[in-house]
Amino acid sequence: MAEAPLLHAEAVSRSFGQNPVLQEASLSAAPGEVVGLIGPNGSGKTTLLRTLCGALSPDAGRVTFDGEEIGRIGARKLAQRVAVVVQEPPSELMLSVGDIVLLGRTPHLGMFDRRGAEDERLAAQALERVGLLEKASREFSGLSGGEKQRVLIARALAQQADCLLLDEPTNHLDISYQHQVLHLVRELSITAVVVLHDLNLAARYCDSVVLLSQGRVHASGTPDEVLTEEMIEPVYDVSIQRVTAEDDTTQLLFRRVAEAERER
Numbered sequence: 001m002a003e004a005p006l007l008h009a010e011a012v013s014r015s016f017g018q019n020p021v022l023q024e025a026s027l028s029a030a031p032g033e034v035v036g037l038i039g040p041n042g043s044g045k046t047t048l049l050r051t052l053c054g055a056l057s058p059d060a061g062r063v064t065f066d067g068e069e070i071g072r073i074g075a076r077k078l079a080q081r082v083a084v085v086v087q088e089p090p091s092e093l094m095l096s097v098g099d100i101v102l103l104g105r106t107p108h109l110g111m112f113d114r115r116g117a118e119d120e121r122l123a124a125q126a127l128e129r130v131g132l133l134e135k136a137s138r139e140f141s142g143l144s145g146g147e148k149q150r151v152l153i154a155r156a157l158a159q160q161a162d163c164l165l166l167d168e169p170t171n172h173l174d175i176s177y178q179h180q181v182l183h184l185v186r187e188l189s190i191t192a193v194v195v196l197h198d199l200n201l202a203a204r205y206c207d208s209v210v211l212l213s214q215g216r217v218h219a220s221g222t223p224d225e226v227l228t229e230e231m232i233e234p235v236y237d238v239s240i241q242r243v244t245a246e247d248d249t250t251q252l253l254f255r256r257v258a259e260a261e262r263e264r
């Protein structure tokens, strides 16, 4: 029998005004599974991610975490188990990098608890994992976009949740850090849903992929099943060619459909 999902969205629909942004979208993440959420701009990826973390209620359908309806789980308990890294880092915060990461420990503290040595150790360890320990005392707002992104990932790591929801975590990162961050997510052996635009990163680091198109799930399955010409071409209007690299990983090459057709 298949393992029960830790996080499960079942036929979730959500509209904004007259705009049906999600239509009966389903997604499951088993414990330890890394799920890539892909799709063109405006296809509903962030909206689905927001329903997965309980920030947005669906109009229809349901989201459960560990079998429990997400809206019924208290905010603190949910924050102990689910960490979210969103696209736009807060820029106006006057806090140091170390303080931002320590905020990840908040869900684990009682109302009158002060942060202790163990919290400091976990925050330092998280910063070390993203390569920014030496910047712990720097002001967060003075960092580059990529560094901010890594600090927010460190905060999520310090949170020690068992599920990570990441909205374009590789946005702003150079190629080396794109791979480093996704490698890290894999290494953590944690359940994760990751919004990605780079289909090659999805192919390389995700166990399964959900492809959204105009708010509906166009395809879901392993990267090999979903990242095919048949699935990708109608959704992105590109032609893809799959090649196997020297290290045996699948690489996708893209061309606009019009260009591909001219050469046929």
Ligand SMILES: Nc1ncnc2c1ncn2[C@@H]1O[C@H](COP(=O)(O)OP(=O)(O)OP(=O)(O)O)[C@@H](O)[C@H]1O
Binding pocket: 016, 019, 021, 039, 040, 041, 042, 043, 044, 045, 046, 047, 048
């Ligand atoms: N709070 C909101 N109010 C009104 N419309 C919204 C809201 N949030 C999202 N939308 C609309 O829903 C659609 C899907 O947006 P969403 O951000 O989920 O897409 P996405 O796939 O994450 O896009 P991108 O790849 O560009 O980040 C868009 O048309 C967007 O304008």
